[in-house]
Amino acid sequence: MNGLAEQLTRQREAGLYRRRRVVSSPQQTEMVVDGRPMLTFCSNDYLGLANHPEVITALQQAANAYGVGSGAAHLINGHSSAHHALEEELAEFTNRPRALLYSTGYMANIGVVSALLGRHDWLLEDRLNHASLVDAGALSPARVKRYQHSDPESLGRQLESCGAGRKLIATDGVFSMDGDLAPLDEFHGIAQNHEAWLMVDDAHGLGVLGESGGGSLAHFGLGIDQVPILMGTLGKGFGTFGAFVAGSEELIEILIQKSRSYVYTTAMPSAVAEATRVSLRIAQQESWRRERLAQLVSRFRQAAEEMGLPLMPSNTPIQPLLTGSAEQALQWSKFLEDKGILVSAIRPPTVPEGQARLRITFSANHTERQLDRLLDALQILSLEQK
Numbered sequence: 001m002n003g004l005a006e007q008l009t010r011q012r013e014a015g016l017y018r019r020r021r022v023v024s025s026p027q028q029t030e031m032v033v034d035g036r037p038m039l040t041f042c043s044n045d046y047l048g049l050a051n052h053p054e055v056i057t058a059l060q061q062a063a064n065a066y067g068v069g070s071g072a073a074h075l076i077n078g079h080s081s082a083h084h085a086l087e088e089e090l091a092e093f094t095n096r097p098r099a100l101l102y103s104t105g106y107m108a109n110i111g112v113v114s115a116l117l118g119r120h121d122w123l124l125e126d127r128l129n130h131a132s133l134v135d136a137g138a139l140s141p142a143r144v145k146r147y148q149h150s151d152p153e154s155l156g157r158q159l160e161s162c163g164a165g166r167k168l169i170a171t172d173g174v175f176s177m178d179g180d181l182a183p184l185d186e187f188h189g190i191a192q193n194h195e196a197w198l199m200v201d202d203a204h205g206l207g208v209l210g211e212s213g214g215g216s217l218a219h220f221g222l223g224i225d226q227v228p229i230l231m232g233t234l235g236k237g238f239g240t241f242g243a244f245v246a247g248s249e250e251l252i253e254i255l256i257q258k259s260r261s262y263v264y265t266t267a268m269p270s271a272v273a274e275a276t277r278v279s280l281r282i283a284q285q286e287s288w289r290r291e292r293l294a295q296l297v298s299r300f301r302q303a304a305e306e307m308g309l310p311l312m313p314s315n316t317p318i319q320p321l322l323t324g325s326a327e328q329a330l331q332w333s334k335f336l337e338d339k340g341i342l343v344s345a346i347r348p349p350t351v352p353e354g355q356a357r358l359r360i361t362f363s364a365n366h367t368e369r370q371l372d373r374l375l376d377a378l379q380i381l382s383l384e385q386k
């Protein structure tokens with residue numbers, strides 16, 4: 001195919017070439033990656049539930065009861081009692097009348113925007129929103145405006161410049177590559193003043209923030225009146241797979257009628273839903289997992305600050321080190337990899353040009369000794385910098 005080889009060469013020369021590593025162990029802090037044992041700091045399995053024995057048992061037992069494939073979309077005959085029970089539990093967890101399962105978070109974001117907005121409407125997005133929200137805008141006939149990152153004034157200005165039509169503000173709750181929180185305490189008032197709907201994608205907040213894992217909204221003490229549309233994923237803090245949207249009876253019914261990425265896709269396996277019911281319960285009950293994360297983050301930040309490492313303003317388990325150039329991010333990541341520590345280098349277009357970084361993430365299962373190993377390696381990098 002003409003031109004593809006040249007395109008790949010350019011990608012390589014720009015330090016932007018991506019390759020996959022092959023994992024042959026469960027998702028946990030010590031893994032086998034490309035055949036080598038590695039200590040990992042790059043998973044989104046923040047609570048350490050992806051390989052939890054009770055969650056595994058629930059999946060196995062449900063596979064015996066339901067089989068593997070769900071066989072059809074939810075609106076045909078793929079909607080099982082396991083899906084239904086999980087939806088009810090997610091609604092209760094988020095303190096909302098209803099919740100609706102999607103097969104992935106990417107599809108949930110696309111599905112909400114496509115169901116709610118038409119070509120006379122407006123979608124307002126943070127500049128640093130996750131790619132799935134950006135793509136939801138690109139695929140939508142609605143007009144899209146992007147405001148400065150977490151900037152209430154910029155959001156207000158953009159809202160004022162909208163004409164008639166529905167207005168939907170969509171933001172990450174915790175920004176996936178930065179780890180900082182959207183100022184939802186300020187945004188909900190702005191949304192109300194402009195009669196706009198506020199939607200929060202809390203992929204990295206749910207399970208992790210708030211006393212019982214209620215996420216960014218729990219952190220700010222906000223409910224359905226302030227944030228009518230809440231999207232959450234199940235493949236990160238909850239350690240399984242899939243996603244959901246929670247909100248009013250009417251919101252969920254509209255999504256069932258009109259959300260194309262809900263209607264035209266196969267339902268997630270019922271066994272995954274059953275496993276998630278267990279991980280949801282553990283996530284809520286075992287607060288020690290959140291406390292543990294907070295301890296790790298606090299110790300990491302203190303040590304990194306003393307070393308003069310380029311920390312970013314985050315108090316969540318996402319702790320990026322801003323290197324700037326893609327080359328340096330790769331160099332640091334390679335240095336750590338040679339020491340048996342896996343931390344991913346995040347490069348454009350995942351982050352803006354000139355803002356490449358190492359994205360370090362913590363799990364409740366990381367030990368003090370494992371953190372020491374990371375800090376010792378970073379110490380060498382920080383000395384080389386000087």
Ligand SMILES: *Cc1c(COP(=O)(O)O)cnc(C)c1O
Pocket residue numbers: 103104105106107109130132172176201203204233234235242243
């Ligand atoms: C991971 C992520 C998604 C996508 O969720 P998947 O279930 O992995 O498709 C959406 N939004 C944000 C902020 C994410 O980090």
